[in-house]
Amino acid sequence: MRHLMHRHLGKIVAGAALALTGTAAMAALTLPSDAGAADGRRSRPAAAGAPAPGRDGGPPPPGVVEKAPAQGERGTGRDPLTDDELRRAQDLALPRTLRGAEADVTGKPGPERLTTDLVELTPAEAGLADPPRRARVSFYDYRSDSYLTTTVNLTTSTVESADTQHGVQPPPGHDEAVEAARLLIAAPLGAGLRQDYRDATGHDLTGPDPLSVTGFVYRGRAEGPAPGALGECGKHRCLRLFTKIKNGRWIDARRFVIDLSAHTVARLG
Secondary structure (H helix, E strand, O other): OOHHHHOOOOHHHHHHHHHHHHHHHHHHHHHHOOOOOOOOOOOOOOOOOOOOOOOOOOOOOOOOOOOOOOOOOOOOOOOOOOOOHHHHHHHHHOOOOOOOOOOOOOOOOOOOEEEEEEEEOOOOHOOOOOOOOEEEEEEEOOOOEEEEEEEOOOOOOOOEEEEEEEOOOOOOOOHHHHHHHHHHHOOHHHHHHHHHHHHOOOOOOOOOOOEEEEEOOOOOHHHHHOOHHHHHHHHEEEEEEEEOOOOOOOOOOOOOOHHHHHHHHEEOO
16 A cells, blocks of 8 residues: 555656646747846847847947037926026025125125025916916025025016024035135144045145035034034034045044134034
């Protein structure tokens, strides 16, 4: 009886193996050569000995870089602001005051430009065929330590609203971060940064050009104890920095606070 069972099981196993072999063979015969293609169509087999483009048959044809389509003066609907609209918005938003009444981060006349954004439509305007285009432009004036925001109507070329706030510290722009790095490098407290740069590159660090810097606002007492000169931060424009050597390593300079309003450098802790 045991012998008969073994023979019977052997036939079952052998039969299953033959069935699997037959299924695999059938799959191999029926699957198209480009199985898994997105459109599910079968492709004709390549001729014997025909090289695949870009592989054995030499390099593929060079790519063609097409010019960007011409940009109009005015966008439509919710299109991003065009270059012309950005320039017009910033020109319309500039405060109409005596030259030198405001100053940018380097002390030059005129406030420091931060952002220019497309303004959302009102519910009543959303259904219009040709709704107005508005932009909100923000500046920081280092002469008065004030945050300026102006909304301009690009359709009518008019200023719709303007606001001035003190003690408000928006995220800094790139030029502000670069100026903060310049002040830190020149300061006595920047000796560690200069030494780290020399250790990494073998060269002296005399300015911010070899560095990639990102600034973030330090608000003084709003973030915790801020002794001494740091107490003015929040009212003054103060930054801390993420500092990296271009194509190189990071240098930790986060414990330093650069007061861009007073042109001073302090250290936390």
